[in-house]
Amino acid sequence: MAAVSRSVFRGGTFLDPERGELQGWSLLVAGERIEALLVPGQPAPPDAQPVELAGRALAPGFIDIHFHGATVFDALSEPGASLRQDSASIMRHGGTAFLATTIALDRRELAQRVEGLAKAVSELPSDAGASVLGIHLEGPWISADAPGAQPRQAIRGYDAAEGREVLDRGAGLVRMVTLAPEVPGAAALVDELVRRDVLPALGHTKADAETASRGFERGVRHATHLYNAMGSFHHREPGAIGAVLGDDRVSCDLICDGIHVHPAAVRAAARAKGERLLLITDRIDPHEPGTGALGGAALSADGPVWRLPDGTLAGSRLAMAEAVRNATAFGALTRLAAVAAATLAPARLLGVESERGTLRPGARADLVVLERDGAPAETWLAGRRAWSR
Numbered sequence: 001m002a003a004v005s006r007s008v009f010r011g012g013t014f015l016d017p018e019r020g021e022l023q024g025w026s027l028l029v030a031g032e033r034i035e036a037l038l039v040p041g042q043p044a045p046p047d048a049q050p051v052e053l054a055g056r057a058l059a060p061g062f063i064d065i066h067f068h069g070a071t072v073f074d075a076l077s078e079p080g081a082s083l084r085q086d087s088a089s090i091m092r093h094g095g096t097a098f099l100a101t102t103i104a105l106d107r108r109e110l111a112q113r114v115e116g117l118a119k120a121v122s123e124l125p126s127d128a129g130a131s132v133l134g135i136h137l138e139g140p141w142i143s144a145d146a147p148g149a150q151p152r153q154a155i156r157g158y159d160a161a162e163g164r165e166v167l168d169r170g171a172g173l174v175r176m177v178t179l180a181p182e183v184p185g186a187a188a189l190v191d192e193l194v195r196r197d198v199l200p201a202l203g204h205t206k207a208d209a210e211t212a213s214r215g216f217e218r219g220v221r222h223a224t225h226l227y228n229a230m231g232s233f234h235h236r237e238p239g240a241i242g243a244v245l246g247d248d249r250v251s252c253d254l255i256c257d258g259i260h261v262h263p264a265a266v267r268a269a270a271r272a273k274g275e276r277l278l279l280i281t282d283r284i285d286p287h288e289p290g291t292g293a294l295g296g297a298a299l300s301a302d303g304p305v306w307r308l309p310d311g312t313l314a315g316s317r318l319a320m321a322e323a324v325r326n327a328t329a330f331g332a333l334t335r336l337a338a339v340a341a342a343t344l345a346p347a348r349l350l351g352v353e354s355e356r357g358t359l360r361p362g363a364r365a366d367l368v369v370l371e372r373d374g375a376p377a378e379t380w381l382a383g384r385r386a387w388s389r
Contacts, residue, residue, distance in 0.1 A: 202220050
């Protein structure tokens with residue numbers, strides 16, 4: 001049996017979401033796993049190959065639970081090539097895991113898409129790039145009054161027979177479903193998701209605070225891209241936004257590109273939710289540079305976002321490392337807290353915090369090396385350097 005190779009990362013700052021910013025420490029990796037964090041002055045085993053950080057920072061790899069990428073532009077049942085493209089793209093931006101995220105589709109198309117995605121995930125080579133942790137269904141069981149850029153014709157209430165078929169064809173890989181609690185059948189949908197251990201998330205909704213809170217009582221535990229595609233907040237009619245901000249049972253994510261959410265609103269969410277705030281990209285990557293099609297509508301690039309012809313926001317061009325830097329630049333989060341919002345917080349939401357999003361011993365050695373300006377310099381997957389700038 002071959003000996004397990006060892007590496008020791010040293011000479012930099014460790015951004016440990018659970019212990020803090022660590023100076024003078026070292027990280028010992030054995031094979032695919034983190035073996036130990038070594039305190040200052042503690043020698044590494046003599047067989048460990050040094051990885052010199054040269055003053056840079058080391059953090060767990062980023063986890064994006066809302067990434068559309070290129071797969072939403074692919075043939076329904078054949079997303080494999082685009083999924084590989086997405087996996088490699090996320091890795092080049094410091095990401096090590098993500099949820100492949102859909103859009104609203106009609107009944108036949110949705111079942112095809114989910115089955116095709118599940119097959120593509122199961123066939124994704126281990127060295128393709130970032131791991132696909134599962135599928136996130138963003139719709140179609142959302143509000144037609146809060147579609148965002150989703151195709152209105154595909155938005156509908158929940159039908160139990162359809163839901164069971166879609167989830168079954170997902171082969172256990174559907175991990176999260178964004179839904180509006182006010183749509184017909186929403187209560188039955190939440191019950192079905194809870195029964196299957198799939199995360200119900202509130203989003204694309206015009207629900208009032210009372211309806212949103214009833215959803216939380218039933219099992220909704222997260223909110224998708226807070227503020228966007230939601231009703232407005234008013235001090236006498238707080239709506240879904242107010243319900244989310246005021247309920248400690250519920251976490252939320254937001255798109256931190258400075259366009260989807262104003263920096264002041266990012267700061268407000270960070271102060272209200274604390275460790276329950278996650279960062280996402282909501283990124284889409286059309287095959288044609290600059291333009292594409294989403295639900296039949298043309299897209300145009302506008303700085304860090306994509307827009308429909310009428311100016312409606314249609315997803316971002318954001319990378320997770322940029323979201324982390326923006327959260328700090330906006331004064332919403334410290335560097336360490338921003339890293340945690342992109343690593344440990346999503347890992348906890350998905351129940352994989354012992355395996356990912358952490359520097360604790362025994363976890364996968366999925367790591368990102370960050371330059372002093374926060375740009376990713378290297379991505380390590382399961383203990384191997386998979387990408388270097």
